[in-house]
Amino acid sequence: MDTQKNALIVGASRGLGLGLAETFLRRGWRVTATQRGASPGLAALEAEGVRVETVDIDDDAAVETLHGRLGAERFDLIFVVAGVATQAHDPAHAVPRDVAAQVYLTNAIGPIRFAETFRDRLATGGSLALMSSVLGSVALNESGGWEIYRASKAALNTLARSLAVRHQGDGLGVLLVHPGWVRTDMGGAEADLDVATSVAGMADAVEARLGQPGCQYFDYRGETLAW
Numbered sequence: 733m734d735t736q737k738n739a740l741i742v743g744a745s746r747g748l749g750l751g752l753a754e755t756f757l758r759r760g761w762r763v764t765a766t767q768r769g770a771s772p773g774l775a776a777l778e779a780e781g782v783r784v785e786t787v788d789i790d791d792d793a794a795v796e797t798l799h800g801r802l803g804a805e806r807f808d809l810i811f812v813v814a815g816v817a818t819q820a821h822d823p824a825h826a827v828p829r830d831v832a833a834q835v836y837l838t839n840a841i842g843p844i845r846f847a848e849t850f851r852d853r854l855a856t857g858g859s860l861a862l863m864s865s866v867l868g869s870v871a872l873n874e875s876g877g878w879e880i881y882r883a884s885k886a887a888l889n890t891l892a893r894s895l896a897v898r899h900q901g902d903g904l905g906v907l908l909v910h911p912g913w914v915r916t917d918m919g920g921a922e923a924d925l926d927v928a929t930s931v932a933g934m935a936d937a938v939e940a941r942l943g944q945p946g947c948q949y950f951d952y953r954g955e956t957l958a959w
């Protein structure tokens with residue numbers, strides 16, 4: 733019997749997605765990782781056995797094509813990491829409508845549509861993970877800032893809870909993960925954590941929850957976050 737766990741990491745060209753692909757590979761998982769365009773980081777992992785696919789989560793036809801291309805394969809973990817933070821430092825009213833809408837589409841609608849399409853490819857005992865942020869917590873928003881991004885991750889959290897409720901009869905497990913503030917292109921050089929620390933913590937926390945039903949919101953240390 734094949735006991736090797738199987739992960740699909742979506743949005744893995746760089747940053748946290750790339751780090752998660754490498755971490756699960758090193759932990760002995762079979763890994764499929766996606767990019768939008770050529771990624772030197774993923775090309776290096778491909779040489780070590782990671783299967784690299786191409787998909788833009790804003791493109792429904794591309795998501796459907798990937799779904800078909802991966803065939804009947806089952807994944808113990810499907811982790812949608814992709815996200816954007818366009819004009820994150822501008823207050824909501826100063827962000828052009830089309831820019832604000834695109835942040836919402838990529839950070840909230842794209843991951844949920846991807847999750848719904850790929851739900852049938854989860855293995856028994858598997859989980860669906862979505863990259864959220866502590867900034868998506870309404871309760872913990874005492875500092876303001878990152879207004880449109882924050883709202884997009886709050887929307888993702890709400891949509892994820894609805895997704896989990898819609899499929900609770902099937903025991904679907906949805907994990908909303910905050911990686912910490914991490915030194916990536918998005919997080920910037922001043923962030924608290926390096927990628928290795930964040931992804932190791934997230935992998936531990938996700939592995940500990942694999943197959944648990946319902947919707948959980950927690951950080952890279954495995955600590956539950958307030959909604």
Ligand SMILES: NC(=O)c1ccc[n+]([C@@H]2O[C@H](COP(=O)([O-])OP(=O)(O)OC[C@H]3O[C@@H](n4cnc5c(N)ncnc54)[C@H](OP(=O)(O)O)[C@@H]3O)[C@@H](O)[C@H]2O)c1
Pocket residue numbers: 742743744745746747748749767768769787788789790813814815816838842863864865866910911912913914915916917918919920923
């Ligand atoms: N860094 C932090 O401190 C932090 C904190 C909280 C939450 N997060 C979340 O963690 C996730 C990863 O962030 P990061 O820091 O690694 O950011 P990053 O370095 O900017 O990487 C973003 C990744 O998302 C991909 N992506 C963006 N839009 C996409 C789309 N439409 N379809 C497919 N892939 C897409 C990018 O691909 P391309 O290379 O093609 O652009 C890239 O691989 C995001 O969801 C972010 O909101 C990050």
